[in-house]
Every structure is written in C-alpha cells, then in structure tokens.
Amino acid sequence: MTDDLQEMASKASRIVQDASAVAMRYFRNDRLDIDAKADDSPVTIADRETELFIRKALEKAFPGHAIIGEEFGTEGDLSKKSWIIDPIDGTRFFISGYPAFGMLLAHLDAGKPLIGLVQMPALSETYLGYHGGPATMNGQPIRTSAVRRLEEAKIFINEAEKTFSDNPDRFARLCTAGHTRRMSYDCYPHAMVAAGRIDAVTDLGLEPYDYLPLVALVEAAGGLMTDWSGAALSLNSDGRVLTAATPQLHQQMLQLLKG
Numbered sequence: 003m004t005d006d007l008q009e010m011a012s013k014a015s016r017i018v019q020d021a022s023a024v025a026m027r028y029f030r031n032d033r034l035d036i037d038a039k040a041d042d043s044p045v046t047i048a049d050r051e052t053e054l055f056i057r058k059a060l061e062k063a064f065p066g067h068a069i070i071g072e073e074f075g076t077e078g079d080l081s082k083k084s085w086i087i088d089p090i091d092g093t094r095f096f097i098s099g100y101p102a103f104g105m106l107l108a109h110l111d112a113g114k115p116l117i118g119l120v121q122m123p124a125l126s127e128t129y130l131g132y133h134g135g136p137a138t139m140n141g142q143p144i145r146t147s148a149v150r151r152l153e154e155a156k157i158f159i160n161e162a163e164k165t166f167s168d169n170p171d172r173f174a175r176l177c178t179a180g181h182t183r184r185m186s187y188d189c190y191p192h193a194m195v196a197a198g199r200i201d202a203v204t205d206l207g208l209e210p211y212d213y214l215p216l217v218a219l220v221e222a223a224g225g226l227m228t229d230w231s232g233a234a235l236s237l238n239s240d241g242r243v244l245t246a247a248t249p250q251l252h253q254q255m256l257q258l259l260k261g
Contacts, residue, residue, distance in 0.1 A: 010064070010109060011117045011132045014085075017059040018107050022123035024052045025090060029124060030099045044093050049073055052089035056107065060085050072211045080237065084110045088211040092188035101125055104189040108215035113237055118218030120193045129193045131222030137196055146225040146247035149201045152254040155180040155247075158191040160205040168206060175258055176204060192216045192245045196223035201247045202255050206230075208241040220245055226252045230259050 028034050028048035036044050053073045060069055064085070068078025071087040078084065085107065090096050092103035101124035109117035109132075120129040129144070131137035137144050149155050157180040159165055159173075166173040177183060180202070189212070191203045196219050205213070213227070217235055220227040226249060229235060230242040244259065246252035 007109075007116055007132045008135055011119075011130055011135070013063050014060075014107055014109065014117060014119055015128060015130050017056060017063065018105050018119050018121040019128060020059070021052050021055045021089070021105060022121055024048070024055045025096075025103075025105065025123050029096065034097065036097055044097055045073065046090075046093065046097065048096065049090045049093060052105065053087055056087050056089060056105075060087075070211065072209070080110070081112060086110060086211050086214050088189075088215065091212060092190075095188065102188065102190045104193070106189055106211065106215035108218065110214065110237075115214050115217040115235075118215050118220070118222070120189050120216065120219060122190065122193075127193075129196060129219055131196065131219035133218055133222070135222060137219055137223035139193075139197055144197045144223055146195060146220070146223045147198045147201050148248065150248050150250035152179060152251065152258065153181060155201040155251055156182040156184075156199075157255075158184050158186045158194075158200055158203045160186050160188070160191060160203055161207055164207045165204065172259060172261060175261060179258055188212075189216060192220060192227070195225055195245045195247055196220050198223075198247070202251055203243075203245040204230075204255070204259065205243040205245075206241060208243055210237045210239070213239070213241075213243050216245070224248075228252070230256070232256050 068084035070076040088106035095103040105121040107119040117132040162185040227245045
C-alpha cells in the first residue's frame with residue numbers, strides 16, 4: 003500500500019506544481035475581478051480556473067476516484083477513494099498580493115486522509131506527506147520540532163477574530179500561553195509545524211477542504227492534528243482544529259483550549 007501511495011503522492015505533487023502556474027497568472031494582477039460567495043467570502047477566477055485544472059488532471063491520473071472541491075462541489079462516492087481540493091487557501095491573502103496563500107490537495111480512502119499536499123505557489127514550496135511515508139518540503143525530509151512543554155512553544159492563533167468572538171476567555175488564555183505567539187490565517191502555519199518551524203496552531207471555522215489536506219502531512223512529519231476534543235478529523239468534523247508538534251504539547255494545548 004505504501005508503494006502505491008508513494009506513486010500516487012508523486013503524481014499528485016506534479017499536479018499541484020503544474021496548477022501553480024494557473025494561480026500565478028492572476029497573482030498581483032490589478033485587473034483581477036473579485037466576487038462574493040453567499041457567506042461574503044471572496045472568490046476569483048483564479049480559484050475557479052485552478053480548481054478546474056486540478057480536477058481535470060486528477061480525472062486523467064486517477065479515473066474513477068471521487069472529487070470534492072471548494073468551488074465546484076462533489077463528483078462521485080466520497081466513501082471510497084477520493085480527492086479533496088482547496089484551489090486557493092487564503093483568497094484574502096491572494097487578492098491582497100500577500101504571498102502566503104496556498105493550494106491544498108488530499109487523497110482519502112473511506113474518508114481517511116492518506117496523502118496530504120500543501121503547495122505555496124508564490125513561495126515555490128511544496129509540502130508532501132503520506133501514510134507510512136516521510137514528510138518533505140521540495141523533496142527534502144522535514145520533521146516536527148521536539149518541543150514538549152507549553153511554556154517553550156511557538157504558538158500561532160489562526161482566525162484570531164473568530165477565536166475572540168467564539169470565546170473571549172479562551173482567546174485570552176491563548177494570548178498568554180507559550181514562549182511566542184502570533185496571529186495568522188490559513189494553511190501555512192500548519193505546514194510550518196510539519197517543517198519544525200513552529201510548534202502549535204489553533205484554528206476554527208474551517209471546512210473539510212481546509213483541514214483534511216493537512217492531516218497526512220502533519221502526521222507524516224511526526225505531529226498530531228485533531229479537533230479541539232482530541233478526536234480524529236473527518237469530513238464531518240466541526241471545523242475547530244489543533245495542530246501540535248508532539249503528543250505532550252498536544253495534550254497541554256487541548257487542556258488550554260478546554261480551560
């Protein structure tokens with residue numbers, strides 16, 4: 003199975019790297035048209051064209067596999083072999099000309115994430131991990147940090163406004179925890195945990211295409227990624243996510259979130 007996943011991961015990596023060129027055609031383009039979805043989040047032609055490119059490439063490389071994407075919904079049976087796409091994770095970054103937007107792709111089997119990819123088009127970085135295999139960045143092995151103590155941890159609080167609105171007391175605890183704290187958004191901090199650069203990320207308000215592509219990457223790098231109760235992430239999770247470098251730090255972060 004690992005050999006099969008390695009081959010699939012290699013093909014998927016080439017797909018997202020090729021798809022980067024589609025997104026980059028529109029990055030920092032002053033004529034980029036921006037629409038609003040029903041939830042008032044922005045979407046652009048770059049989101050749509052990038053997802054269509056990835057979908058067509060997946061259909062050719064993996065015929066019969068189901069596909070779910072942020073912009074064009076679901077095709078096929080997600081209870082079997084499937085792929086989940088976020089063509090531009092961080093559209094607000096993208097339309098602002100800020101290079102920390104990503105492209106996310108995961109392979110699932112019976113809903114379990116087995117391959118995870120984070121492509122950072124403007125940074126020329128490709129993060130890849132798969133079940134039973136290594137985690138890499140641009141082909142070089144990466145590993146989560148060895149930090150076990152909360153007071154030593156570099157913590158990123160994603161979606162700070164939502165975190166504060168959801169529970170001000172919890173937000174206050176997060177803002178005084180760890181050695182270093184930063185506010186951020188989207189996929190890149192989670193990839194940085196996999197790369198050993200930071201130690202933990204809290205996130206909320208996410209959809210499956212936001213978090214499932216990160217799971218296999220983080221786990222292959224030696225980290226943990228769960229919901230805020232410590233349960234495994236799935237298509238039906240509530241969108242509250244915790245990523246941590248070590249089991250010990252993960253447990254301390256869970257307690258911090260619970261209060």
